[in-house]
Amino acid sequence: xxxxxxxxxxxxxxxxxxxxxxxxxxxxxxxxxxxxxxxxxxxxxxxxxxxxxxxxxxxxxxxxxxxxxxxxxxxxxxxxxxxxxxxxxxxxxxxxxxxxxxxxxxxxxxxxxxxxxxxxxxxxxxxxxxxxxxxxxxxxxxxxxxxxxxxxxxxxxxxxxxxxxxxxxxxxxxxxxxxxxxxxxxxxxxxxxxxxxxxxxxxxxxxxxxxxxxxxxxxxxxxxxxxxxxxxxxxxxxxxxxxxxxxxxxxxxxxxxxxx
Numbered sequence: 001x002x003x004x005x006x007x008x009x010x011x012x013x014x015x016x017x018x019x020x021x022x023x024x025x026x027x028x029x030x031x032x033x034x035x036x037x038x039x040x041x042x043x044x045x046x047x048x049x050x051x052x053x054x055x056x057x058x059x060x061x062x063x064x065x066x067x068x069x070x071x072x073x074x075x076x077x078x079x080x081x082x083x084x085x086x087x088x089x090x091x092x093x094x095x096x097x098x099x100x101x102x103x104x105x106x107x108x109x110x111x112x113x114x115x116x117x118x119x120x121x122x123x124x125x126x127x128x129x130x131x132x133x134x135x136x137x138x139x140x141x142x143x144x145x146x147x148x149x150x151x152x153x154x155x156x157x158x159x160x161x162x163x164x165x166x167x168x169x170x171x172x173x174x175x176x177x178x179x180x181x182x183x184x185x186x187x188x189x190x191x192x193x194x195x196x197x198x199x200x201x202x203x204x205x206x207x208x209x210x211x212x213x214x215x216x217x218x219x220x221x222x223x224x225x226x227x228x229x230x231x232x233x234x235x236x237x238x239x240x241x242x243x244x245x246x247x248x249x250x251x252x253x254x255x256x257x258x259x260x
Contacts, residue, residue: 002061004255005033013259014159018250019055021074021227022167022194025255028159032124034065036154036165037075038084039227050232055253058083065123068095069133069167070151071102074227078106085110094121094128096150117152117182127157131182133167142172155186161260164188164215168224171200174210184215189260190248191217194224197233209241219258221248 004025009015015027024036040054063084068076076099084091085108093103093112100114115121117132134151138144153167164183166173173179195208202224203211212220220242222235239247250256 002056005062007255007257009159009257010259012160013257014161014163015255015257016163016250017255018221018223018252020051020252021225022069022165022192022223023055024165024192024223025061026126026156026158026163028125030125030159032064032126032158033062034067034123034126034156034158035061035063035084036067037069037077038063038066038080039074039077040080040083041077042079048229050226050229051252059087063088063091065126066091066093066095067128067154067156067165068093068099069153069165070096070147071098071149072168075099075168076102078102081108082106092123094123096152098149115152116150125158129155129157129186131155131186132179133169133173135170135179139170139172139176142170142175144170144172153183155183155188161190161258162186162188163258164191164217166191166193166211166223168194168201169203169211171203171207173203174207174214180211180214188215188217190219190221190258191215192221192223195222195238196224196231197237199231205238205241208238209243209245212245213243217245218260219246219248221250226252 007015017025026034133153134147138146
């Protein structure tokens with residue numbers, strides 16, 4: 001049994017485990033466990049992966065639901081999904097059209113739910129509100145083409161806490177009120193934000209800080225690092241740019257209990 005299953009989560013709180021990259025575990029006071037973008041490949045060449053061993057043996061963590069943000073290999077990982085389903089056959093999936101089709105093409109159905117921006121989905125004792133991470137039409141004025149697949153983010157309600165999961169947002173996300181407003185209206189408390197200091201696909205550190213402030217987050221946590229050698233970065237440098245938002249840097253493959 002994984003230690004996250006035994007984590008005591010008081011009322012008004014949520015348990016959060018960060019497995020590296022954009023993979024999260026969420027546990028509410030009622031004991032429901034959700035994984036977000038589970039990614040645990042076992043072939044890990046040293047020139048590609050920071051860590052030689054995957055952060056989770058999928059069979060060890062009871063999982064009730066899986067939320068997927070988009071159908072890229074490090075977010076919809078069929079290898080990991082198959083191992084989760086093999087041990088927990090009642091697990092259910094929530095995700096965009098391409099991710100759910102990919103799962104079903106792998107002979108996995110499990111009452112999967114296809115969602116898009118604006119949808120609200122209840123799973124057990126949690127609720128997920130879906131928003132865009134990348135607008136389907138791209139942002140022509142910013143020179144950003146339409147994405148290859150649907151890219152979603154979520155605001156998850158768990159234990160009285162609202163958790164924003166950014167998915168992989170466009171670089172200029174923080175400049176567009178039409179993208180920020182639907183998230184702000186959901187009043188998230190804490191945000192898990194994909195960013196990178198140099199790549200152009202995701203917000204840079206200053207853009208990530210702008211998003212955190214614009215959404216009125218109380219707390220922000222960085223994601224999309226400590227997995228790939230080419231995409232690793234120093235989370236302390238990211239945290240230094242936040243203004244009026246408390247940083248939460250969860251150590252690699254560790255759990256915290258977050259309360260309002």
